[in-house]
Amino acid sequence: MEYSFGGQIFELLPEKVMWHHDSETLFISDVHIDKIHHFRKNGISLPANAGHRTLIKLDALVKRISPKTIIFLGDLFHASDNNGVLQFLEWRRSISQIQCILVVGNHDVVTAKSIESEDILVTELYDFSGISCTHYPTEDHKYNLAGHLHPAVKLKGKGRQSIVLPCFFFSEKVAVLPPFGYFTGHYIIKETDDYDIFCIAENKVIKVH
Template sequence: MVHELLGQRLVLIPEKGIFWADKKYLILADLHLGKAGHFRKSGIPVSDLIHTRDIHLLDQLIARFAPEQVIFLGDLFHSDHNQGWEVFRRWMKSKAPLRFSLVLGNHDVLDARNYRIPNLQVSETLCIPPFHLSHIPEETELYNLAGHIHPAVKLYGKGRQSLRLPCFYFGERNGLLPAFGHFTGTAKINIKKDDAVYAIADKQVVRVN
């Protein structure tokens, strides 16, 4: 599914990412790697396999789209340093010369030394006209693309059936990406008449507004 925005072609991927075709950038939000280890520290047994699945999926997207850069819109890593970060760090370095950019999110709390990877750039925000990329939605002169919210839309069937699905949201001045990580929740968003909303269902992206 392609969403045309400000003269740019954004390929909306059912794996919950955007391929900015004109720039050849792969954009993802909210992987929350290391969250399983964070839960285990609290005595809740959660397997790291859920994050292995996310990295494998990211590998597949890189192979499919051959991006010139991968941009993470925050919350790449969920918590304090643990072994999960070292696994991902080695994976990222193995992808050189592919470049990665991380726009820091509220969960990206690692010491700055951990982000010193040759092919990783870290910043608070990233401006690539016509877009301003951030983790938390912001009001800016450029059109803002962000994560953080984990947007979802609720669809209703005949009778009382309803289904909440992750979605891509594009309002007048702000767009939201769904959370890429599988170990994340969703939040229902308010939709206006002129907003563009694309739900993800059965490995397809479908426009619902």
Template sequence: MTRSISIRNQEFILHPIGGILWVEKSMLLISDVHLGKIAHFRKFGAAVPQKAIHKNFILLDELINDFKPFQVCFLGDLFHSSLNKEWHFFENWVKKTPSEIILIAGNHDIIAPEKFQKIGIKIFEELEIDEFLLTHHPTERDDFFNFCGHIHPAVRLRGFGRQRLKLSCFFKKKKQLILPAFGEFTGTYVLEPSKEDEVYAIVEDEVVKI
């Protein structure tokens, strides 16, 4: 189940797969997919199943089918490292995806820009759209609300009997929203919210405000 929130009179829909639709712009925001990471692990002997490589593409298709956005904006770390065989899967995915695709470059995006440009993907360091700033690293700038990634945010919940649960989340501050990592095997970093922060945890197929 998705959850709709309003930021500066714009509507944003949080999806439990980990993306956000900016309704007025028909733009889907996704961060930290880290394509190629699984192939990288397998190359160096990690016991990661081959079928895990396709999981990210299945989830990307599900998001796009649900929202049918005009544009998909990856907020950095689309690829985990240098070229490997997952690039070919990505090329095929781009060819069959009807949405325009853009990339805000992250620290892991070391593949030559020409490779992206060749398949029709534009790369930016950041984007300013109206009152919103799209970046990879969390960035504060006067008068802008920042959408970003990089942190792989999670929240830890504590229950009775010393029960603990760590959940990926959308972490919203007064002027910033940090998206969860989209990719499989990316890991998370627990953030401690203040009273002013809003946390939207991903619980199975639902986005739940904590």
């Protein structure tokens, strides 16, 4: 599904990422590497193997698309005290030919300082062809590409049936990506005339508003 934003054409992919074909740039938000391990360490019972799924999914996506650049829109990591960071850095070394940029999110603050030596550009704001890439959505720029909100849309059927699906949403100035990682939670976006909303369902991107 293609979408024009900030004078650029992006492809919205069912993996919950955006792809800019002309520059071969992949935009990913809220990966939350090894969030599962963090919760298990703090006594919350979740499947032990679930924490590896996100990195496996990321690796498969990068191998399929072969980007020149990956821009992580914040919250790449979830915590700084687990093996997920080390596993990610090992993976990053395996794709050393790809430029990696991390726009720092609230969960990255501690870890970000230790990864700059791993050939990862760490910044609070990155300009992509006139579009300001940040973690937190903001209208302080002409165009803004962000994450953080974990947006989702609630679709209602007959009776009381409903389903909540992750979504991309766009206003005139701001675009927000859904979270890439598993077990990330969501924030339900209210449908208004000001938003274009695309949900992800059964490995497809569908315009719902």
